[in-house]
Amino acid sequence: MIVRLLGEGQFRVDDDLMPTLNELDAAVLRAVEAGDERALWDGLQALADAVRGHGTRLGDDELVPSDAIVPPEDLSLDEARDLLADDGFIPGAAATA
């Protein structure tokens, strides 16, 4: 499957890694719920490291949609909350379509 690290690019990772990534993602979610920014950053870092460590970077000329997208590692709690709210936090992304 294809995972995008926002601000960095897309990686092709083995499907076997999915449970690990889901676990890390859940930890990130818990950090947001607990309002712990430090834990949020650590979680996102761990997530990104797992993708980088186990995946291969996609070439610049490959045009494929991602199956999952990892938010930036310095995501603030506010941004994360916006992301989990209905609107999402990419205002103007519709305009870039």
Next chain:
Amino acid sequence: MPGLMSRMSMIIKSKFSKALDKAENPNETLDYSYEQQLQQLQNVKRGIADVTTAKKRLELQYTSMQQQVDKLDGQARDALKANREDLAREALSRKATVQAQLGDIMAQGQQLEAQQQKLVEGEKTLAAKVESFRTQKEVIKAQYNAAEAQVRISEAATGIGEHMADVGMAIDRAKDKTQQMQARADAVEELTAAGTLTDFTSSGSDDIDRQLKEISHSSQVDDELAKMKAEIGPGEAPKQLEGGEEAETTEASS
């Protein structure tokens, strides 16, 4: 509640599927999409230029704040030399405040620097992807087969749209960060310039400077006075009385 990873994917995908639903004639859709990509690429370039400019301005401000620190340091030294420990203390406390802000701004500036490098990298990747899309669209057009073309258009357009959103978002975040730092630097500079950084001072702008000037003035007067006294030597009683009167008058007028 879905996690951030899936949530993020859902948001980004939903933004692009709307545009793709209209895909009826692949040729038109592909050309239109390509044109939009070129425009978007221009926007990205402009965005990076904006961030770079803002960062430069921040660097200039940083330098001027650094000068402010040096100046306060010099003032503290001068004050101490003049035996005005209170003034020296005041200057040093202002210096510490500005320095603390400087440290924060520098750390954030380094993050911004890294982000900026990523942006430039992202722009390069985007340019490569747009070029790749251009080639692919010609291939899809040539081998046109409705159903298959639809899928490939959708894939390519979503893939590139996702990347455009990524770079666009990175630029927005970098801009936000620059603005935050700028606002902070502005505030510190203003406060320092107005001399209102701390509550100790009741008087206005560069009261430390003014008081220092007074000290140097009075020490100059003292020096001259001492010199004069040495030249003249201990005179007769009436003359000394005259001098004393003069000194009283100056004191009263000041």
